[in-house]
Amino acid sequence: MTGIPHHPAGEPDPLRALDLERLRCRTSMKWRTYPADVLPLWVAEMDVPLAEAVVRAVTDALALGDTGYPTGTAYAEALAAFAADRWDWDGIAIERTAIVPDVMLGVVEMLRLVTGPGDPVIVDPPVYPPFFQFIGHMDRKVVEVPLGPGLRLDPAALEETFRAATAGSGRAAYLLCSPHNPTGTVHTAGELATVAALAERYGVRVVADEIHAPLVTPGVPFVPYLSVPGAERGLSLMSASKGWNLAGLKAAVALAGPGAATDLARLPEEVGHGPSHIGVIAHTAALRAGTGWLDALLAGLAANRNLLARLLAEHLPAIRLHPAEATYLAWLDCRALDLGDDPAQVFLERGRVAVNSGLPFGTGGAGHVRLNLATSPEILTDGVRRMAAALPPTGTGS
Incomplete structure (x- = not known):
């Protein structure tokens, strides 16, 4: 591609750097x-x-x-320095950290530290499908508290569920997705403080998956869960x-928050053998020297969000x-198209475009799809046109 826009810092928009022919040479899951x-x-x-910076460090x-x-x-x-610079948060204590293989395996290990077999783990659907899979595989019970109006956290429903989950001195955990996947919702400081207060009141342990934290739209503040009052026992x-x-x-x-340090100290030593040494090098380089690239990416994602709105x-x-405030994912309500509970299948079969079905995201996912907009404007445009072409001949889409 030519004419790649540059971020003011001088970095080119990475979303415009690769054309479809080059991308189809990849051998990863997305492309194969x-x-x-x-x-x-x-x-x-x-x-x-x-x-x-990442390529150089790995090479x-x-x-x-x-x-x-x-x-x-x-x-x-490196993460502590990044958090201080980007989120104005200096609360990462290195002695209360551990390297784990990846976020979801880390979630599993954190849940093992604070719950036992059969204990409830509360989630807010529609939410990242592996939450359901991993919780089930570790012999915990998934309890759903669907997102409320505006696809935001529902404090009243959370309180009712927290109370029921810990009745009789039972143990329970709340697996918080922040920012939320698939909706792109960024939880506010007030919302997170409410979660922390409820968790303390009812003895629920909070484990926060904050993997999308670097991908918050410019101008929208990301609030780390462990930074809010009352979150001292969080992970x-x-x-x-x-x-x-x-x-x-x-x-x-x-x-780990200060009140969870003893929990993290019980993490089995062998967990630390799971991460890739090259992965650690790459991630460290990204956080230390890849912020200009990240800023260019965020600008490109903002442009793609606007483009997607126009195309739809x-x-x-x-x-x-x-409207998403974070991630590079778009949550699309397709119910008015009358394509059934799984419109993704229709888009795939008739339009030859693959998007994620909303069904695995739990309650609230039927009739929805998740679309990845971290691609070039040309590919995104082609994708929406293919989706439109998948509609039945008599459907107007309006």
């Missing part, structure tokens, strides 16, 4: 799950080249043969994987687009 005639706008992989490590086992606190230190998982497209380079950081208004006006 479906036949070549399907345009993939589904799984959380971005169509971007990596930040130069240098490979040239040195530095491919052994991870050690040290460089990743946590959090953070990573550079989503912000810099490093899912295949496994690593994440587990963080033109080609699929019956689809209701939930």
Whole structure:
């Protein structure tokens, strides 16, 4: 592609750097799950080249043969500096951190620290499908508290559920998705403080998945859960994987509030053998030296969100687009199209475009799809046009 826009800091928009022919050379899940005639706008992989700082750090490590086992606190230190600079939060205590294989495996380990087999784990659907899968596989019970009006947290419903879940001195955990996937909702300081107060009142342990924290729209404040009053017994998982497209380079950081330090200290030693040493190097480089690239990405994502709104208004006006404040995902309400509970299947079969079905996201997912807009404007435009072409001949989409 030519004429790639540059961010004021001098970084080019990474979303405009790769064309479709180049992307189809990739061998990852996004590009190899479906036949070549399907345009993939589904799984959380971005169509971007990596930040130069990441490429340089990984290349240098490979040239040195530095491919052994991870050690040290460089990743946590880089995250602490990033948090202080981006979120004005200096609350990451390195001694209350641990490196884990990735965010979801870290979530599992945190839940094992604060719950036992059969205990309830509360989630807010529609929410990231692996929440259901991982909780079930570890022999905990999923309890749904659907998002409330505006697809925001529902404090009254959470309080009722917290009370019931811990009746009789039972243990329970609340798995908080912040920012929320798939809606892109960024929880406010007030909302998170309410969660913390309710959790303390009823003895519920909060585990926050904050993997999308670097991907908040400029001008919208991200509030780390552990930064709010009352969250001292909380646990959090953070990573550079989503912000810099490093899912295949496994690593994440587990963080404990002051009141959860003894819990984190019980993390089995073998968990620390799971992360990739190269992953730790890549994530550390991203946080330390990849912020210019991230800013250019965020500007490109903001432009793509606006483009998607215009494309839907033109080609699929019956689809209701939930305004997202974070992530590179769009949550689309397709119920007015009368395509049934799983419109993603229709878009795939008739339009040859892959988006995520809303059904695995739990309550509130039927009739919805999740679309990945971390791609070029040209591919995004083609994707929406394909979705429109999937409508039955008599459907107007309006």
